[in-house]
Amino acid sequence: MPVVKYIQVDGQAFEVEVPIGSSVMQGAVDNLIEGIAAECGGACSCATCEVYVDEAWMPLVGEACDIERGMLSASRDLRRNSRLSCQIEITPELEGLIVAIPAG
Numbered sequence: 001m002p003v004v005k006y007i008q009v010d011g012q013a014f015e016v017e018v019p020i021g022s023s024v025m026q027g028a029v030d031n032l033i034e035g036i037a038a039e040c041g042g043a044c045s046c047a048t049c050e051v052y053v054d055e056a057w058m059p060l061v062g063e064a065c066d067i068e069r070g071m072l073s074a075s076r077d078l079r080r081n082s083r084l085s086c087q088i089e090i091t092p093e094l095e096g097l098i099v100a101i102p103a104g
Helices: 025-031 055-061 066-072
Strands: 003-007 011-019 051-055 083-085 095-098
Touching: 011 025, 011 095, 051 055, 055 095, 066 083
Parallel strands: 003 095
Antiparallel strands: 003 011, 051 083, 051 095
């Protein structure tokens, strides 16, 4: 299983295995990572699972689609690398992915 590194606002990092086909959001929820509320359960309808994808990973993760961008527009600190973690599907190529969790 690929390992994803979640970085908290305070700099604390958690590395967890996330099953292929799952999402970055589900990996956080399953491993009790704080800061990812995931209120809609991964339906891309709440933006409570926003993360900042490490810039080095953006080419593999890709940009947000129009629907995701619409949800992210309510973000307090929207960045070019902002993504909804529910929309990032885990693939073998994402081994070592690094995401930062925004301040809540």
